[in-house]
Every structure is written in C-alpha cells, then in structure tokens.
Amino acid sequence: MPWNTSGTEGGGALTPVTPMAINPDAVTTSSLKALQSEDQRKVMDIVDKLRRTGLGGIVELPQLVVCGDQSSGKSSVLEAITEIPFPRKENLCTRFATEIILRRAPNSMISITITPDKLRPKQEQTKFKSFNKTIDDFKQLPDVIEGATEAMGLGEVGGTGSRAFSRDVLSVQIDGPDRPQLTLVDLPGLIHSSNRSQTEADKELILNLVKEYISNPRTIILAVVSAKNDMANQIIVDYARKADRDNKRTLGIITKPDYLREGTENELSWIEIAQNKDVYLERGWHMLKNRGDNEMDSTFAERNEAEGLFFSKGRYVDLPRESVGIDALRERLSKLLLTHLIKELPSLKEEMNTKLQATSDEITMLGEKRSTITEQRMMLMKVSMQINDILNSAVKGFYESSFFGAIDMNANVDAKVNITRFRAVIQHRNLAFAENMRLRGHTYSIGVGPGDDHNEQAEIMKDEKELMRMSEDLLSDLPKPKMFTREQAIDWVKKTLERSRGYELPGTFQPMLISQLFWEQSQPWEKIALGHINGVAVICKEFVHKVLQYAAPAEFLPRITGLSVDAALKSSLAAAKQELAKLIKDKARHPMTYNHYFTTTLQKQRQRKHQKIAKKAAEASAEEKRMNDGSYQTLIKPDDLGEAMSKAIEQDMDRFSAGEALDYERAYYKDELKYFVASVCKECIERHLVEPLPNVILSPLVVAAMSEKEISFVAAEPPEITQQRAHLESRMAMIEKGLETFREAMGGLRR
Secondary structure, three states: OOOOHHHHOOOOOOOOOOOOOOOOOOOOOHHHHOOOOHHHHHHHHHHHHHHHOOHHHOOOOOEEEEEEEOOOOHHHHHHHHHOOOOOOOOOOOOOOEEEEEEEEOOOOEEEEEEEOOOOOOHHHHHHHHOOEEEEOOHHHHHHHHHHHHHHOOOOOOOOOOOOOOOOOEEEEEEEEOOOOOEEEEEOOOEOOOOOOOOOHHHHHHHHHHHHHHHOOOOEEEEEEEEOOOOHHHOOHHHHHHHHOOOOOOEEEEEEOHHHOOOOOHHHHHHHHHHOOOOOOOOOOEEEOOOOOHHHOOOOHHHHHHHHHHHOOOHHHHHOOHHHEOHHHHHHHHHHHHHHHHHHHHHHHHHHHHHHHHHHHHHHHHOOOOOOOHHHHHHHHHHHHHHHHHHHHHHHHOOOOOHHHOOOOOOOOOOOHHHOOOHHHHHHHHHHHHHHHHHHHOOOEEEOOOOOOOHHHHHHHHHHHHHHHHHOOOOOOOOOOOEEEOHHHHHHHHHHHHHOOOOOOOOOOOOHHHHHHHHHHHOOOHHHHHHHHHHHHHHHHHHHHHHHHHHHOOOOHHHHHHHHHHHHHHHHHHHHHHHHHHHHHHHHOOOOOOOOHHHHHHHHHHHHHHHHHHHHHHHHHHEEEEEOOOOOEEEEEOHHHHHHHHHHOOOOOHHHHHHHHHHHHHHHHHHHHHHHHHHHHHHHHHHHHHHOOHHHHOOOHHHHHOOOHHHHHHHHOOOHHHHHHHHHHHHHHHHHHHHHHHHHHHHHHHHO
C-alpha cells in the first residue's frame, strides 16, 4: 500500500497501512512511459551503464534528488513520479537516503542493498555491503526495509540507545520491461526544531546530508514545498539556491494545494509562486495534488484522474497546464533530464580522464608491485644495482648521476648539503686531519732552535700564532699543545734524561731516551686519529642513508638499515679502529726508521748550529781597522776567535746531551708523523671505511646471499600499501571500463 505522506512526513502518528498487492510486472500508466523519450533513454542508458560499472563512488553521476522539509510531501512526489508503492513506518517516513533505481530489463525483480557511510569502520562497511535481498513482490518490501533499518542500527524511534537517522544509503533497484531508465534519491526531510526523538545532532546530520547531495553540480534538485505551511518557513529553497548558484538545475514542486481554502489570499499567494512570480526559479515551479487521507486505497490511475479534476477548477484553471499535474511534471522532467545530461556528459568524460590519470599517478608513486618473492627479489636487485652504481661513482669521485646534484658554494665542503660529493668530502677531512696532526699532534710545541733554517723558523712562528688562537677556542675538544721555548724544551729533555739514565757516558744518552721523548710527544696522536675515524664513519653513514633514500622506497629504509646496512657500517668502523690500534701499538715500539730524511735532517741541523756558533764567535772577535786609503776593513783576531769558540761549548754535560737528544727526537717525530698520517688515511679510512662501501652496502652479491625470509622482510609491500594498490587498481579498472562503456554508448547514441 502506498505510504500516507500527509501523516508521516511531519513525524506524527500513522495508522499502519497494508501494502497493495502490486506485482513488479504490473502495467504502468501510459504517462509514466512518457517520462522518457527515445533520445533520453539512450542518454540515460549511458549514465546507467556508467553507474553499473561502479563509477558512482568515483565521479559524480547525474541524478534526481527529491528534498524538502519534513511533512512537505516529497516522498509522495517520488511515489507519483515512479508509480512505485513504498510502505511507510510510524513516526518517521525517511530515516536515511533512499536511492530508487528504475531499470528496463526483460524480467521483473526488486533488489535491496545498503551502501554504508564512508565514515563507518571497515568491518561495519563490509557487513553492510553483504546486505543483499531480492524479492519479486512489493508485499515483501516492508520486511526487507525493516531488516535494513535494524542493520543500520537505527532501532525503534525514541527507543533507548536508538538513532533517528543514518548516513547510510538504502538502494532499491526495480527492474522490469516497462520501467524507465531513471535514478532518484529520496532524502530525509529537513528538521526545523528538535524533540525527544529528533535531536540537534539529527537535525545537523540531515542538513549536512542534503547539502552534500544537492551540491553535486550534476544533480537535478527537486525542491519540494508544502502549501500547507508558509513559504517563509520552508528552508529548502534557500539551501537549493546556495548550492545551485547558476539557478539552472532546481525545479520547485508545490504539494498539498488541496489544504488551501478556496478563494483565500493564501491560495492566491501559492498560485503566484507556481506562476514563478514570487520566488523565482530559472526552471520554474510545478504543482501536484497527491492522495488525500481518504484516497489511500486508490490506484495510480485513480490518483492521476483525481488530480486532473482538482486542477480543472477554481483559480487553478489559470495555471499553465505544463505546470500542474503528474503527467506534465514527467514531461518537464523528461526534457530537463535530456538537456541536463547532454550538457553534463562532456564534463563527465573529462572528469573520468582526469581521475584516470590521477589514479595512474598514485599507482606509479607506490612503486613496483612486490607481492611474490620473485617480484621482491627483482625489485631489491634493481635497487641494489642503482645503489652500487652511485657508491662506486662517489668513491671514485665521478659525479655524473643526477643523485649528486648541485654544489652549494656558500656551505663548507663537508657540510650536509654537499655530502653527496663524497670523495671530495673524504679528501677534505683527510687534509684537515693532516693539518690537525701537524698543529696539535705534539704534546709540546717547541720554539725556534739554532738548527732551524729560515723556512722552519717562519713555520714555527706561524704555528705559535695559530696555537695562541686555538687556546681561545673553548668549544674544541681536540688536544692543545703546551708551548715551550727551546730552553724549556731542553729542560724537559734533561729531566727525562736524568730519570732514565743508564751506563752511558756523560754527554751521551741511551737510545731508550728517544723512545721516552717520542712516546710523550706523540700522546695526542691516538685521540686525533680516533676523532678523524669516527668523523669519517659518521659521514659514511649519512652519505649511505642519503643514497638509500634516493634509490630505495621509503618503506625499505628501516628494514635495510636494520638487517644489513647498519651492521656493515658498524663492522667497517670496528675494523678501522682495530687498524688504528695496530698503528698505535707499532708506535709504542722503540723508534725505527730507514728513511735517510732522519739522518739528513740531523746533519743539516748540526751544520746550521755550528755555522751559527762560528758566526757568533767571529762577530765577537772582529775588529774594524782604518786603512791608508780611508776605508775600513774587518779583521778577525785568531786568539779572540778561539776564546769565543771555547765559550760556545756547553759545559753542562746533561744539558749538552739533552740538546742533542731533543734534535734527534724532533727529526724522528717529523719522519714518523708523515708515516702515521699516511697510514691512518690509507689503512684506516680508505681500506676499511671508504673503499668497501660499494661491496658491503646492499650490493648485488649481498642481495644474492639473502634468504627468502630476509628478502621478504626488506622488500615485501606493507599490508596498507598492498591494500591501497588493490584499491587503486580496482578504481583504475573501473574508470577504464567506464570510459570504454562511455565510448561505446556514445557511438550508439550517434547512430
């Protein structure tokens, strides 16, 4: 039995009505068949086929939406348009959006499904999507709708814990040979004030739902108002105007004119609205007279006949016939639909193409598919080869790949922004290490001595200035040498000599003294070298991570680093430190050198020292004598020269030995310093930290040796990525199918 629209839409009580025993195969009225012309059916076929591909959830498809205030009669309008009898429940007529899908098909059938609200949990969405009922008689519809209502969790209106409305959508598809191709949506009525069974939250929910539907630019809005209430109190027209800024897709429908007293101003006012004189709509207004309380048992044909009779009397005679009655409304809808659909089809196709490209781009951003172990190994091997190429190039200093990028000339060579120029950074750090060893490697910085040449003296003076500056740098944790004059240094050596004396003759020293001096003077070497190794290890780690970020998918990084990379870098650092420990152990042995630089340096120092003594003695024994020609000539007195030379001899035997030992130590230190710096750079930095990177950081050999479990751990897609990929691929297939359907349907339309 059709529902009683006059009693239910206001939320009042309703006497239950038994549904009419109407079979889906029942013959519809002739005017319903006129709802669609041949051209419109062809166009609607396109939309129907697109909807069947599932595109409705991806692009906005054209549709008719019936909306209005509660008690406006909108559900009765929907029933009159479609000639589908729907049962009604007490208290509330529409508690959720109802999608009515009419489809032309050889066999008659009614199927009911639920489209869950997107905000529901995934588990509930899956449960709702499984709701699928099929019936062959409208008599069964009330029970199915009751089941759907319970499934949505609505329960009895006003009951404890029950909800009055839902954002879920009930879809009722009705197939039959005489059905037009048409989809309409019946929305819950807008609420003006809350009560016990309809809260403020319900009011807001319905308003948002209506706004969401009518804001779709491809929706034709059937704004239903009731003549029973003042126009000023019915808000649907205002919301429709806001959603339909161009005023091109809203058709106003006036219901319940039979409630107006004949000849009153109120009746005249509503007739003027129907004539589009008062509240102007581009698409105009239409007036319907639906079943009254005493006409609920009438057939659709009887309903239409009663409506025609009503509009043939009184002031309604003055209304244009195309603006009153269900037959005229169907004809208007037919033309409006055709015009609207033809206008929207090009933009619909463009939207599908745009979303197809966007979906394709999203799939591309997910990277290659990695669901099987073979796909995972192949993917990991590709990543490995790219990483290996970059590391090989970086170690050799070939910066041709796009990975290396541009140079930041304003930043330091070893700044993070320039770390991609890996070889340049390593060389820069090695040079800085060598300079630190030259300036800070010794415990004592010894001033100029008599055996130093001009270059050595200039270098010592320069280093002293640098050390003075270093003493002001409180933040540096590098060693700072203690500054000694030549005399202070000899005192240091003399004290050491006195405390390590053996059977050697006075004025000489045992070889062990050089060892003691060298060990004490070279104490900072280990700390400086260890700092250099740790610093380079940090650079290697930062650089490797930058390579991984560039070449590997983001989700690989924590797995790769945890499984292989961090362990490889840690092992390399440990090996470099072990190598340094060997060098430090070698340094702790007694001095040993086969470099002629050592003896050459000693001989040159002695030569320059003797030259300075001789020069000083000559200056002390020199005398200027005036010659007969008036010129002066410097003469050296042999006796005075001998006496001056005697005074230059060091009488303190220990001090003489200390001076000699100091020269030995300085010569050996310089020779050993060069060896140590070179050894640290070659054997610790290059051999263990830099050179092995291409072989130990996820190289093809490393990948080949990985087990299937390890491959899967690194390269398997996260469940959310797999799920997202499946969703995107499904959506892409749906859009592609939609486009193919669109092309085929458009081809049929042209024919």
